[in-house]
Amino acid sequence: MDKFKELVENRHEYARAWKRRTGGKVLGYFETYMPEEIVYAAGVLPVRILARHEPDNLSDKWIYASCYPVKDMVNQLLKGRYDYVDGLVNVEGCQWMFNAFEVAVNNRKDLFSHYLFLPDYTDAASSKDVLRSELDVYKKKIEEWTGKTVTDEALDHAIGVYNTNRRLLRRICELRRADRSVILGSEMMNIAFASQVMDKAEINAVLEKFIPELEDREPYKDRIRLMLIGSETHDARLEELVESLGGSVVIDELDNGTSYYWNDVNLQKDRLMALSLRYLGRPHNPVKDNNWRRRPQHIFELSEDYHIDGAIIAKQIYCHLHGTDNYAVWKILRERNIPFHFFERDTTLPLEETELRLEAFMNMLRPGLVRLAGWHKALEI
Ligand code: SF4
Numbered sequence: 001m002d003k004f005k006e007l008v009e010n011r012h013e014y015a016r017a018w019k020r021r022t023g024g025k026v027l028g029y030f031e032t033y034m035p036e037e038i039v040y041a042a043g044v045l046p047v048r049i050l051a052r053h054e055p056d057n058l059s060d061k062w063i064y065a066s067c068y069p070v071k072d073m074v075n076q077l078l079k080g081r082y083d084y085v086d087g088l089v090n091v092e093g094c095q096w097m098f099n100a101f102e103v104a105v106n107n108r109k110d111l112f113s114h115y116l117f118l119p120d121y122t123d124a125a126s127s128k129d130v131l132r133s134e135l136d137v138y139k140k141k142i143e144e145w146t147g148k149t150v151t152d153e154a155l156d157h158a159i160g161v162y163n164t165n166r167r168l169l170r171r172i173c174e175l176r177r178a179d180r181s182v183i184l185g186s187e188m189m190n191i192a193f194a195s196q197v198m199d200k201a202e203i204n205a206v207l208e209k210f211i212p213e214l215e216d217r218e219p220y221k222d223r224i225r226l227m228l229i230g231s232e233t234h235d236a237r238l239e240e241l242v243e244s245l246g247g248s249v250v251i252d253e254l255d256n257g258t259s260y261y262w263n264d265v266n267l268q269k270d271r272l273m274a275l276s277l278r279y280l281g282r283p284h285n286p287v288k289d290n291n292w293r294r295r296p297q298h299i300f301e302l303s304e305d306y307h308i309d310g311a312i313i314a315k316q317i318y319c320h321l322h323g324t325d326n327y328a329v330w331k332i333l334r335e336r337n338i339p340f341h342f343f344e345r346d347t348t349l350p351l352e353e354t355e356l357r358l359e360a361f362m363n364m365l366r367p368g369l370v371r372l373a374g375w376h377k378a379l380e381i
Pocket residue numbers: 067068069070094095096097231232316318319320321322
């Protein structure tokens with residue numbers, strides 16, 4: 001098991017130990033849109049709630065039908081796997097995620113809870129002021145909950161730690177542009193997951209030590225270069241499957257992948273405005289990209305920069321967000337003759353079927369095949 005996968009697997013023990021060591025509170029969050037810097041500035045550890053594939057005998061009672069990650073997260077929360085969290089926060093986004101939040105807080109009355117409104121129409125002239133004012137409310141609630149004042153100095157420190165983390169993640173990600181990369185997609189994704197469940201200052205220290213080791217590594221032999229597009233993920237099993245078939249995910253466009261660390265907070269006197277601009281300016285998922293449609297162009301630019309052989313579009317079953325946005329992504333990939341394979345998945349990932357389909361797709365991408373404009377259309381479902 002690589003060290004970052006191990007860190008993610010041991011995240012509950014880590015958070016409990018962190019609490020014992022610091023006496024601080026832990027706040028669980030569902031969306032990577034959560035402005036963690038404000039929470040961190042109050043001495044709280046933000047932890048992303050992750051789905052895990054435990055038998056689910058609990059979520060049906062509370063959620064009628066939703067995507068599998070949400071049911072899985074609800075199962076985790078109701079089973080008490082996150083019994084150490086002191087609060088939960090949900091950011092305006094997917095309605096299923098809100099559902100998971102609601103169920104969890106209704107089942108644990110002792111929790112601090114907050115719903116943060118982040119405008120879906122991120123490009124509106126008023127959005128930055130709306131979000132700034134929501135962040136102000138959020139900051140005051142966090143102060144009340146923790147009994148600590150979030151000073152400008154504390155915010156500057158938190159922003160510095162978070163920008164460092166994003167810079168380190170981008171530096172590692174950049175290494176994937178090489179023809180023969182020193183890092184595989186699964187490892188990169190586990191590094192991102194570890195950053196979502198650990199104290200950022202601590203994971204930064206691990207990454208600072210790891211990067212020189214990584215740069216000295218022997219590069220992997222040639223692999224089929226793939227991009228992963230689609231719904232959020234909660235583990236790196238798909239990347240591992242791709243690797244077992246001779247490929248590697250060299251870039252992704254996932255909420256929990258590159259979108260989590262692609263842009264920094266640019267400091268300005270008004271710290272909350274700086275945060276507002278950062279969260280409105282990050283690469284968006286479909287629910288936040290519903291007017292200007294920047295997402296397809298962003299996907300195309302990543303595909304060019306990381307010179308991919310093809311793309312995998314993996315949508316979680318019942319993910320209406322990505323379901324409704326896919327046509328725009330398919331369109332740009334078709335126009336630019338980028339081969340892609342689309343399929344629906346759930347958190348338990350039907351391995352054999354997925355393996356068969358990916359193998360067929362990847363075989364068609366292997367060097368030596370004559371690539372004709374438009375041939376890839378035959379691969380679409
Ligand atoms: S996978 Fe899609 S439907 Fe499910 S919580 Fe995420 S955005 Fe919502």
